[in-house]
Amino acid sequence: MLFEDVLEEYFYYCLDRGFTPKTMQNKRQELKQLREFLMQKRGIEELESITVYDLKAYLRLKQNQGLQAQSIVAMFKLIRAFFSWCEKEELLTENIAKRVETPKVPKKVLKGFTVEEVQAMMNAFSYKTYLDIRNKAIIAILADCGLRAMELRGLLSVNVKETSMIVNGKGNKERVVFISPALKRILIKYERFKKQYFQEKQTTSHYFLSYTGTGMSHVALDNVIKKAGERAKVKGKRVSPHTFRHFYAVQSLTKGNIDIYSLSRLLGHTDISVTQRYLHSLNDEQLYTKALSASPLMNFK
Incomplete structure (x- = not known):
């Protein structure tokens, strides 16, 4: 054949x-x-x-x-x-x-964002213009939900509900991601401004829109993230949507006390071993915090 x-x-x-x-x-x-x-x-x-x-x-x-x-x-x-x-x-x-044996890839530990850096990147945009409030909402949703870049760009308005959203992930697989009250406050402001800005214009069904009313391109989203990093003066780190995904995973594991199986579902991983990679990037302070929360003696009444 x-x-x-x-x-x-x-x-x-x-x-x-x-x-x-x-x-x-x-x-x-x-x-x-x-x-x-x-x-x-x-x-x-x-x-x-x-x-x-x-x-x-x-x-x-x-x-x-x-x-x-x-x-x-x-x-x-x-x-x-x-x-x-x-x-x-x-x-x-x-x-x-x-x-066929492929070459071994040297493992690189991703240097993640700090909470202060993420806050600074969110604060790099105001509530005064459509693009600024859209960019603030993008940073917030990446940090609070850990979406992939393609998932954020493909997010549809009809799929953003009161406390959750339906995300179309890799392999066209849908999953539910939850919206925290803190994130919802920002999204409400974005939706209000978006409605006013496009009230007499035709738009696509995407949740995040360009200034012309179309869906965002990969380059446009990348530019938003890089601009946030520049304004917040983030140095020595890869400023990208994936680093926000890493931030969400690490914060969930260390501060949210979420188990790795639940996190794997929220991130849309088909294999839990992919999620486990985020554990390798925890620094000593984060591991110490996690160890304290798991200490039997510390949890005695």
């Missing part, structure tokens, strides 16, 4: 599964690069002719091109997913990509 034909069927399968446009773009780009390599460098057109050695050669090519270990691991994850599908569809007897 022609590798090119199998790829086309796989892409339709992925579309049917509801993968995001960004994920589809990554899959198409990487698997088409693999197809070109196999055809031009290895003379392979048939799916059944691909061997472990061909995939190892492709991985070496990426390494020789200077691709970092983390990027190679991410790239090969897409390839493994394709060959796993081929095995499930009985197009191949095994997932040969499983036998």
